[in-house]
């Protein structure tokens with residue numbers, strides 16, 4: 488029988504997941520969706536056989552749903568992921584999985600109770616061809632041990648409500664996960680500086696310095712109101728050379744020039760990441776990003792919030 492899938496949250500990200508799910512072969516069936524905003528559901532153009540549930544509780548209670556895709560705002564992830572796991576369902580959850588360590592522990596306790604990893608986290612950079620080519624080069628030893636890195640995360644705009652904490656939990660968390668994966672290290676300390684805007688109070692741009700247990704130092708500039716485009720850069724420097732995402736533009740077909748939005752830059756990665764999750768579920772394995780992996784990126788983000796607030800270098804807890 489086809490795997491039944493339900494989608495919670497039909498905004499920008501949820502609609503991308505839905506399109507990718509509906510394009511899958513007949514090995515899955517999108518059973519239903521929920522979103523409190525009818526306009527968001529109308530914007531999808533759902534096939535008639537996909538149900539619209541009044542809320543996530545109804546969706547999570549449906550017996551034919553085995554995998555739940557969570558793409559609601561981050562502050563709502565925890566309760567739906569917990570309810571899904573309590574009902575024995577598997578979860579693909581957008582980043583950040585949750586926003587506090589306490590919520591995180593509830594999830595890992597449930598996975599421990601069930602005796603397996605049940606959550607796939609949408610850190611899709613790991614599925615992006617340019618990031619994958621960079622990782623392959625690093626793993627081959629082509630440029631020797633890495634001493635440092637210089638990364639950028641730039642967005643044309645963010646909602647008015649965006650806060651310094653969101654900067655860590657929604658934006659830089661991608662870099663924290665990608666760096667851990669690319670370098671196979673843990674991030675030990677974080678320092679944050681920046682320029683505070685007078686109108687919104689948001690610190691933007693922000694400059695993050697990380698140190699790792701591999702002895703590396705990594706600098707990230709964030710600028711999320713740049714007005715010019717979505718611009719993701721990553722250069723890692725080794726003893727015998729350096730590699731940047733731009734080096735793989737030709738072979739991967741992913742332009743290193745600024746994109747209009749995150750949705751265009753990572754369109755392939757979103758599809759590959761959710762396809763990989765479904766392949767895993769069907770094969771009863773987990774090769775994706777687990778909740779335990781996501782916990783490390785969350786720990787760095789939470790330390791980053793403290794670093795923003797205090798102006799100090801903060802040690803990232805071991806969790």
Ligand SMILES: NC(=O)c1ccc[n+]([C@@H]2O[C@H](COP(=O)([O-])OP(=O)(O)OC[C@H]3O[C@@H](n4cnc5c(N)ncnc54)[C@H](O)[C@@H]3O)[C@@H](O)[C@H]2O)c1
Nearest residue numbers: 496497498499500501521522524527558559560561581582
């Ligand atoms: N991986 C990435 O690159 C990436 C990119 C963008 C967003 N995201 C993540 O995806 C998630 C959603 O972000 P978005 O940009 O789609 O936001 P969005 O605001 O466009 O969409 C969120 C949707 O959730 C709906 N919603 C609100 N309350 C709900 C509830 N109780 N139950 C069900 N739905 C509810 C809203 O009505 C809205 O349609 C966030 O966690 C965000 O961090 C990830």
